[in-house]
Amino acid sequence: MPQLDFNNPLVTGQVVWGGVVFLFFYLALRGWALPKVDAVLQNRSERIAGDLDQARAAKAEADKAVLELRETKKAAAAEAQAHLDAVLEHERASAAAKLAEITERLDDEIARAEAGVVAERERALQSLRPIAVDVAESLVERLIGARADRAVVEAAVARATAQAAH
Secondary structure, X not given: OHHHOOOOHHHHHHHHHXXXXXXXXXXXXXXXXXXXXXXXXXXHHHHHHHHHHHHHHHHHHHHHHHHXXXXXXXXXXXXXXXXXXXXXXXXXHHHHHHHHHHHHHHHHHHHHHHHHHHHHHHHHHHHHHHHHHHHHHHHHHHHHOOOOOHHHHXXXXXXXXXXXXX
């Protein structure tokens, strides 16, 4: 290979100048370019670490907010249930009071109606007594052919209606 023929004086000069140029570029890159690349990489690493720290802090804050939200939700549910229980108890008591009032009023009305029925029944029986006495008197007269004593017939009708009443 003619490129690697070190007997040729041009090849030796090219190799030496190639080494010098390589050494120059190496020293130039090491002193100027590599520190800048290292600084960029360091900044990037620090930014990533900072972002990760922020993300961890944000996650911890979000977890804390979720926990507070759950606790608040539990407390609100318990408060709502307590309020609902209180309202239901109040309404039950109110309904029981109204029911007792209505029951008392109905009992009074029933008692008055029963008293009215008893009074009407007694009045009806009283109004039927003269009719019953007249009918009994007519029957006795037809059966025996003689007029019966009105006081005896009235006493018999009174006994019969008293027995029917009980």
